Amino acid sequence: MQEVRVTFDYLAGKVYKGGNISPGLSMRFRALHRFTGKLPLASTTEKISSPGKDTFEAITAGVINGLIYEINEYIRTFGKKVC
Numbered sequence: 001m002q003e004v005r006v007t008f009d010y011l012a013g014k015v016y017k018g019g020n021i022s023p024g025l026s027m028r029f030r031a032l033h034r035f036t037g038k039l040p041l042a043s044t045t046e047k048i049s050s051p052g053k054d055t056f057e058a059i060t061a062g063v064i065n066g067l068i069y070e071i072n073e074y075i076r077t078f079g080k081k082v083c
Contacts, residue, residue, distance in 0.1 A: 003027055006067065008074045022070060028063045 004024035010017040023031070025044060033041040042059040050065055052058030 006071075008071075008078075010078045020074070022067075025063060025067065028067070029059070032059055032063070 003026065005027075006022040006024055007019060008022070009019040029042055032039050039059060040055060042056045042063075044064065045056075045060055048061055048064055049057045050061035052061045
């Protein structure tokens with residue numbers, strides 16, 4: 001299975017100014033499970049409760065909202081850059 005990643009590219013008009021690569025959703029879920037020792041392996045679900053009411057909901061909300069916040073911050077930050 002190929003891991004999906006999130007790629008952020010900064011363009012000024014048609015000029016590529018750089019970019020960043022970030023972990024995809026499944027890698028984020030697996031990292032929380034693998035590197036925390038006691039958190040279960042969660043995944044995306046149709047229902048997302050934020051804040052989470054149990055461990056699975058908290059992990060799901062944290063991963064998905066974290067990626068949403070990351071995307072929004074890149075948009076905000078890249079939008080302010082003048083290169």
